Amino acid sequence: ITCLPSPKVSEAVLAGSDGLLDGLAAGGTWIEMSTNGRDEILRLAALASAKGVETLECPVTGGVHLAAAGKITALVGGDAALYERHRPAIQAMCAKSFLMGPVGSGAVIKVITNMLAFIHLVAAGEALMLANQGGLDLAQAYHAIVASSGNSFVHETESQLILNGSYDIGFTMDLALKDLGFALCMARDFRVPLQLAPLVNQIFEVGRQKYGGGAWSTQIVKLLEDAVGTELRAPGFPAKLEL
Structure with missing residues (x-):
């Protein structure tokens, strides 16, 4: 094994x-x-x-x-x-x-699930920043999204680490780009004109250039934090995920 x-x-x-x-x-x-x-x-x-x-x-x-x-x-x-x-x-x-x-089938579905996760991560960061700049309490915004039709597993878990400020998901930018690369290769092989995955791949390329390949994948949200000039933080969220 x-x-x-x-x-x-x-x-x-x-x-x-x-x-x-x-x-x-x-x-x-x-x-x-x-x-x-x-x-x-x-x-x-x-x-x-x-x-x-x-x-x-x-x-x-x-x-x-x-x-x-x-x-x-x-x-x-x-x-x-x-x-x-x-x-x-x-x-x-x-x-x-x-x-x-x-x-080969396991690889296809695993790459798909990771592709979705990275798309959701970028989307979650954008959602939290809109909430922050709209004057909302970020803890309340987090819980409202969890209870909404816009919730995702990534928001429910990784957004907590962003709001804590640790970003410690245990998964790096390098690994994210490896998996996004697999998704883009599959898209070419299967002749599927993906739109979101190539864009998210570009965002992660910028994140790796700025923060390094060993930075946590959740730090991709720092690109938006840096651009706006504010951090997405709220009390009561863990530094690491626990069951």
């Missing part, structure tokens, strides 16, 4: 010198929980298959705080029988799991 930051690292761990394929016997299973693009996981699965090793892709979604509590969601791609064989291990780590189809 691997959960790694990039396809390059996954390939090194899988097929590099003294990698998994040097020690995993034919008939074994590689459960890959990293976020990969569709082409990347198909290529890595082919490397494993050449050594007689089956692949079950199992990227996860829900955030670091849910992962720490064992309540994350698994988005599985692979053979149905292989999934059933390893379902107990997946269920031990994840509260929910969805078999999306063959290998």
Whole structure:
């Protein structure tokens, strides 16, 4: 089982010198929980298959705080029988799991969910800034949005870290741009003329240039804070997400 930051690292761990394929016997299973693009996981699965090793892709979604509590969601791609064989291990780590189809399917839905999350993050920041500049109490505005039709999981969770000022989501600008890049590649491959994702990708590129690739992805909202000249802060919100 691997959960790694990039396809390059996954390939090194899988097929590099003294990698998994040097020690995993034919008939074994590689459960890959990293976020990969569709082409990347198909290529890595082919490397494993050449050594007689089956692949079950199992990227996860829900955030670091849910992962720490064992309540994350698994988005599985692979053979149905292989999934059933390893379902107990997946269920031990994840509260929910969805078999999306063959290998590659998990990557597609995971990239989609992350694309949505980054779009929602930028939108949440804009909403909070409008509320602030409109003279609203930001804590009340936060809770009103949570109770509204405009709510999102990202607002409900990550907006708390913005209002606290820690921004500590445990996920970096570099990782956000990696996943947005996967989404843009999929759009080209599938001939889907996306409009929001390319714009959000551009915003994150500016954020990385200004704050660095290691800055938390939630700090993308600082671009708006800096432009307006005010911080989005309210009392009573945590520095880190907890269940």
